[in-house]
Amino acid sequence: MSDTLLARTPRPDRHPRWRISPATGLAIGVVLAAAAFGLRQLTAGADFTLPNAIQDLLTLSYSVLIESIGFVVLGILLSVMVQIWIPASWIVRVLPRNVVLRRAALSLLGVFLPVCECGNVPLARGLIVKGFSVPESMTFLVAAPILNPITIITTHQVFGFDDGILVARLLGGFAIANLIGWLFSRHPEPDRLLTDTFYAQCAAPDAARDHDHSASRWTQSRQLFAREASAVMPALIIGATIAGLVQVVIPRETLVALGSNPLWSVLALMALAFVISICSNIDAFFILPFVGIFMPGAIAAFLIFGPIIDIKMLAMMRTTLTTRTLIQLTTIVALMSLAIGLVMNYVG
Amino acid sequence: MSGSATRWQGLVLIAAVSASTLWLWMSGQLGLYVAPRHEAFVTIMAAIGLVASLLSAVAPAAHDHSAAAPRWNRLLAGTATGISAVVATTMLVLPPATLTSATATLRAINSTSQSSASAADVASAATSSTDAFSINDWASILRQTSDLAFYSDRNVTTIGFITADPEDPENMFYVSRFVITHCAIDAQAIGLPIYLENWGSTFEADQWIDVTGEFGTNRSRDSSQAIALLPDDITGIDQPTEPYLYA
Incomplete structure (x- = not known):
C-alpha cells in the first residue's frame, strides 16, 4: 500500500461470483464494441422522428456528454497515475510542518492531482488513512476540484478573464478551503467528524485495508480505471441529462427574469449547481449558455459552490463524514459562495 | 448494487x-x-x-x-x-439529429449578436456590398437599424430552417440557424423574420429552405418586428451537411 493514497474499507474477503479469463474478457469486449458500431451504423439512417422537445433534450444531453467525455477519461487516467504510480511519500515529504502553511499547500495539491471531485473523495480518504488530520484532508477535498489544471484550463477556455469569473473561482475556492480547514481544526476531537465505519477502518492495521498488494501496478491501474469510471459516468450522464432538461423545459424569459436579479441570480445558479452535480472539469461548458443571461456573480457562485457541494458529492462524502459534519460544511460553503456572488454583483 | x-x-x-x-x-x-x-x-x-x-x-x-x-x-x-x-x-x-425549432423558440431568436457586421459601415458602401452577407450578418444588422431606406435595393439570399414566429405564427416565420461556440448546449438561435401569409399551407416548421427577397415594412398586425423579409422566392432544400454555424 506504500505507493498509493487510496484507502479501502476492510471487510472479510469474498470471492468474485464468476471469473472470466483475460482472453475471453477481451474477446467479449471487442465483440461488444463491434456490435455497438454495427448497431450505430444500422440505426443511423432510420426514418424516425421524436417530438421536438424530446429530440432536443437528447441532442443537448449528447452534446454535453461528447464534449466532456474526453476530459473525464483524462481525469480518470490521471487519477490512476496519481493513486497507483506516484508514491504517497513524495506528497508527504514536500509539505510544510506549520499547520496553516500545510493546509494552504494541501489546498494547492490539486494542481498535481488533477482529478475532478469524484476522484478526490477516495484521495481524501486515503490522506486520512495515511495520517493526515481530518481538517487537512477536508481542505484538500474542497480545494482540489477547483484548483486543478483541467478545471482552470476549461474555465479559461470558456470565460478567459472576462468579468473576473476565473479569478473569483480560483481565489474563492482557495479561501473557502482554508476557512473550512481552519474552522474544523478548532474541533476538540476532529476524528468525531468521521463516520464510525470509516473511523474503524482508519484505526485498522495496514494489512487489513490493503487488498491488492499482490496485484501488479498494471492490474491495479485497470481495476482502478473500472472503479473510477463506475463512480463518475452515471453522475456525468445524469448531469448531462438534467442540463439538457433545464434547457428544454425552462423558457429563456424565466431564466432572464431570474438571472438579472443580483440576489436571485446567485441563488438560482447555486440551486442548479446542487441539483445537476456536474463535474468541475466541464461545468464551465455547461454554464456557458447562461452567460449574458445571469449576472457574473451568479456564474462565479455556480462555479465555486457546485464542485464542493452537490447531490453527488454529498452522497460520496457521506461514506466518510458524518451527516452533522456535512450539514455544517454545506452551510459554510453556501454562505461563502453566496457572499462572493453578491459582492461581485453589487460591487463589480 | x-x-x-x-x-x-x-x-x-x-x-x-x-x-x-x-x-x-x-x-x-x-x-x-x-x-x-x-x-x-x-x-x-x-x-x-x-x-x-x-x-x-x-x-x-x-x-x-x-x-x-x-x-x-x-x-x-x-x-x-x-x-x-x-x-x-x-x-x-437513435439517428443523429440537429437541434429543432423548439429550442430556437425557447432561446429567443436574435437574443444575442453573433456577427461583427456594422450598419454604419454598410450604409456608406454600395448596395452590392451586402450581396455576400450571411444570415448571421443580416441578423446583426437587423438588431442595429430598422430604417427602411437602409435596406432598399439590397438583395438577401440565405438558407436556414423554419421557426414559427411566436407573435404571429400563421403569417410569419424565421429562416433560422444555430450558432455554436463549444457544443450544442451553448447554441444561440439567429434568424431573419419573413412575412408570408398562411405559410403553413406550403411549408412546415423545421423545414430547410433557400430564400431570396428584400426587407420591407412588416405587414403583420401581431408582430412587434417593424420590418420583415418579403420573399421573392422560397425553395425547400435538404438539410445541409453542416447545419450549424460556428462562432
Whole structure:
C-alpha cells in the first residue's frame, strides 16, 4: 500500500461470483464494441422522428456528454497515475510542518492531482488513512476540484478573464478551503467528524485495508480505471441529462427574469449547481449558455459552490463524514459562495 | 448494487459513449454536437477511452471491499445507473439529429449578436456590398437599424430552417440557424423574420429552405418586428451537411 493514497474499507474477503479469463474478457469486449458500431451504423439512417422537445433534450444531453467525455477519461487516467504510480511519500515529504502553511499547500495539491471531485473523495480518504488530520484532508477535498489544471484550463477556455469569473473561482475556492480547514481544526476531537465505519477502518492495521498488494501496478491501474469510471459516468450522464432538461423545459424569459436579479441570480445558479452535480472539469461548458443571461456573480457562485457541494458529492462524502459534519460544511460553503456572488454583483 | 455490476457499469458506459462519438466522427457528423475545433481532442480521447475500457475489462476482478452503503444511497445509485444505461443506449440507437425549432423558440431568436457586421459601415458602401452577407450578418444588422431606406435595393439570399414566429405564427416565420461556440448546449438561435401569409399551407416548421427577397415594412398586425423579409422566392432544400454555424 506504500505507493498509493487510496484507502479501502476492510471487510472479510469474498470471492468474485464468476471469473472470466483475460482472453475471453477481451474477446467479449471487442465483440461488444463491434456490435455497438454495427448497431450505430444500422440505426443511423432510420426514418424516425421524436417530438421536438424530446429530440432536443437528447441532442443537448449528447452534446454535453461528447464534449466532456474526453476530459473525464483524462481525469480518470490521471487519477490512476496519481493513486497507483506516484508514491504517497513524495506528497508527504514536500509539505510544510506549520499547520496553516500545510493546509494552504494541501489546498494547492490539486494542481498535481488533477482529478475532478469524484476522484478526490477516495484521495481524501486515503490522506486520512495515511495520517493526515481530518481538517487537512477536508481542505484538500474542497480545494482540489477547483484548483486543478483541467478545471482552470476549461474555465479559461470558456470565460478567459472576462468579468473576473476565473479569478473569483480560483481565489474563492482557495479561501473557502482554508476557512473550512481552519474552522474544523478548532474541533476538540476532529476524528468525531468521521463516520464510525470509516473511523474503524482508519484505526485498522495496514494489512487489513490493503487488498491488492499482490496485484501488479498494471492490474491495479485497470481495476482502478473500472472503479473510477463506475463512480463518475452515471453522475456525468445524469448531469448531462438534467442540463439538457433545464434547457428544454425552462423558457429563456424565466431564466432572464431570474438571472438579472443580483440576489436571485446567485441563488438560482447555486440551486442548479446542487441539483445537476456536474463535474468541475466541464461545468464551465455547461454554464456557458447562461452567460449574458445571469449576472457574473451568479456564474462565479455556480462555479465555486457546485464542485464542493452537490447531490453527488454529498452522497460520496457521506461514506466518510458524518451527516452533522456535512450539514455544517454545506452551510459554510453556501454562505461563502453566496457572499462572493453578491459582492461581485453589487460591487463589480 | 453488487460489486461485479459496479465493476462493469462504468466501463460499459464509457465504451458506449466513446463508440458513439467515434462513429459520429467517422461518419462526419460529430459537428452536430461539438464545434470543429474540439473534434480532434474529443475523438482522440474517445479512442483512448474505448481502448482503456476494453483493457480494464480484461483485468482480474478486484475484491469488493466497499462498505455497505445506506439503502437510500443504493436506491439513488441504482436509479442513476438505470437512467445512464437508457441514455447511453439511445445514443447508440437513435439517428443523429440537429437541434429543432423548439429550442430556437425557447432561446429567443436574435437574443444575442453573433456577427461583427456594422450598419454604419454598410450604409456608406454600395448596395452590392451586402450581396455576400450571411444570415448571421443580416441578423446583426437587423438588431442595429430598422430604417427602411437602409435596406432598399439590397438583395438577401440565405438558407436556414423554419421557426414559427411566436407573435404571429400563421403569417410569419424565421429562416433560422444555430450558432455554436463549444457544443450544442451553448447554441444561440439567429434568424431573419419573413412575412408570408398562411405559410403553413406550403411549408412546415423545421423545414430547410433557400430564400431570396428584400426587407420591407412588416405587414403583420401581431408582430412587434417593424420590418420583415418579403420573399421573392422560397425553395425547400435538404438539410445541409453542416447545419450549424460556428462562432
